[in-house]
Amino acid sequence: MRILVPYLATHGLRPFHRFFPDMLWRVDAQARTAYLTFDDGPTTECTRPLLDILAEYNAQATHFLLGHHAEQHPDLVDAIVSAGHRVGNHTYRHPDPWSTPQEELARELHRTTEILEDLVHAPVRALRPPYGHPTGFLREWCATQNQRMVMWDVMPGDYLQTATAERVSSFVINHIRPGSVIVLHDNPICEDVTPQALDTILDTLTARGWQFDAL
Numbered sequence: 001m002r003i004l005v006p007y008l009a010t011h012g013l014r015p016f017h018r019f020f021p022d023m024l025w026r027v028d029a030q031a032r033t034a035y036l037t038f039d040d041g042p043t044t045e046c047t048r049p050l051l052d053i054l055a056e057y058n059a060q061a062t063h064f065l066l067g068h069h070a071e072q073h074p075d076l077v078d079a080i081v082s083a084g085h086r087v088g089n090h091t092y093r094h095p096d097p098w099s100t101p102q103e104e105l106a107r108e109l110h111r112t113t114e115i116l117e118d119l120v121h122a123p124v125r126a127l128r129p130p131y132g133h134p135t136g137f138l139r140e141w142c143a144t145q146n147q148r149m150v151m152w153d154v155m156p157g158d159y160l161q162t163a164t165a166e167r168v169s170s171f172v173i174n175h176i177r178p179g180s181v182i183v184l185h186d187n188p189i190c191e192d193v194t195p196q197a198l199d200t201i202l203d204t205l206t207a208r209g210w211q212f213d214a215l
């Protein structure tokens with residue numbers, strides 16, 4: 001199980017990428033550039049440790065924030081954008097799009113866009129659906145609101161109970177490709193895993209010439 005989930009969420013989805021070209025799975029790139037993304041923040045437990053590690057390796061990332069977390073921690077949102085990272089919408093309270101009425105999802109998305117744009121003073125144009133669950137409604141919403149739904153091509157499963165920093169970092173190092181979009185979490189459930197994994201990922205890959213940009 002501990003190997004199966006990241007494997008399926010990575011390799012299992014790759015055949016579907018071409019059927020949903022409106023959703024971003026991987027950036028078209030030849031060079032050793034990849035895109036780290038962090039979902040669920042900002043949090044008092046993880047955001048600053050993650051930002052410190054990113055800064056150490058001069059890496060940029062995209063942080064898909066929850067509206068209610070951003071409201072509670074405007075200082076952390078400020079720290080994220082001040083460090084040159086970008087923010088995206090991860091809804092207000094993380095409802096599952098597969099079981100949430102469209103009107104409620106729309107309210108969550110608009111409310112979060114407003115909160116984030118007020119804090120960062122710039123348009124927010126990227127959405128990561130909670131649980132990575134896209135729907136036809138979300139795709140339509142993105143098209144009409146000039147938003148981009150950002151999925152991934154590397155999902156190491158740092159949120160799993162069985163995750164370890166070593167497994168997460170090895171998975172990313174073994175699966176990264178030019179233009180990869182990598183999902184990690186700014187979430188207390190993986191505070192003992194993700195920062196340590198990120199340090200190993202950046203230490204190993206920057207030594208091999210990889211760079212990390214924001215989407």
Ligand SMILES: [Zn+2]
Nearest residue numbers: 039040130131
């Ligand atoms: Zn999430």
